[in-house]
Amino acid sequence: MKIDDTNINIIRELKEGKKPFKKIADKIGVTENTVRARVLKLQEEGVLEFCGLVDPEKLPGHRSVIVGIKLSETNLVEKGKEISRLKGVVSVSVVTGRYDLMVMVLFKEGFDLLEFYTNEISKIHGINSVETFVVYKSYNLKVPYIF
Structure with missing residues (x-):
């Protein structure tokens, strides 16, 4: 999987925990569906994982x-x-x-x-x-x- 600037921006927005995809989309200038699809792909590829720390x-x-x-x-x-x-x-x-x-x-x-x-x-x-x-x-x- 290619990690591009959009993926990095999504990951950066999630660093303090899960937040609504709509808020992330508005902030980085993409659609909510783009954020949802990217997060799912990042999780499937083992790049991104949600857990309580x-x-x-x-x-x-x-x-x-x-x-x-x-x-x-x-x-x-x-x-x-x-x-x-x-x-x-x-x-x-x-x-x-x-x-x-x-x-x-x-x-x-x-x-x-x-x-x-x-x-x-x-x-x-x-x-x-x-x-x-x-x-x-x-x-x-x-x-x-x-x-």
């Missing part, structure tokens, strides 16, 4: 952490997929730099860093080292609620 800082007992992982193996994509299925994992990115993977993890009361490392990360073979970055304050961070 939360700010972890506003949820009592919740915290977000970023974990840098250095692997002893070169199968980054496979390990990334494996780690993405662990409890608490919001996202995994294959990156450049001193880490191979950067993992965003959401914690709540009863499931914290110790449980994550001992019960989840310990299941993954081929991890050479990890470094934890506790997020004390974030801006524009919204994540799906995964618990």
Whole structure:
């Protein structure tokens, strides 16, 4: 699917949540049917997804952490997929730099860093080292609620 300026404008209008297609159409200068068809196509192609997102800082007992992982193996994509299925994992990115993977993890009361490392990360073979970055304050961070 080709992502053109109209698609980008529609996505931009939806960044704060779903809004009436008529309002979007009027603002960007296309018909309501064009917006409806484009949104449907963007969803079918996996470009756009509607979901409820939360700010972890506003949820009592919740915290977000970023974990840098250095692997002893070169199968980054496979390990990334494996780690993405662990409890608490919001996202995994294959990156450049001193880490191979950067993992965003959401914690709540009863499931914290110790449980994550001992019960989840310990299941993954081929991890050479990890470094934890506790997020004390974030801006524009919204994540799906995964618990």
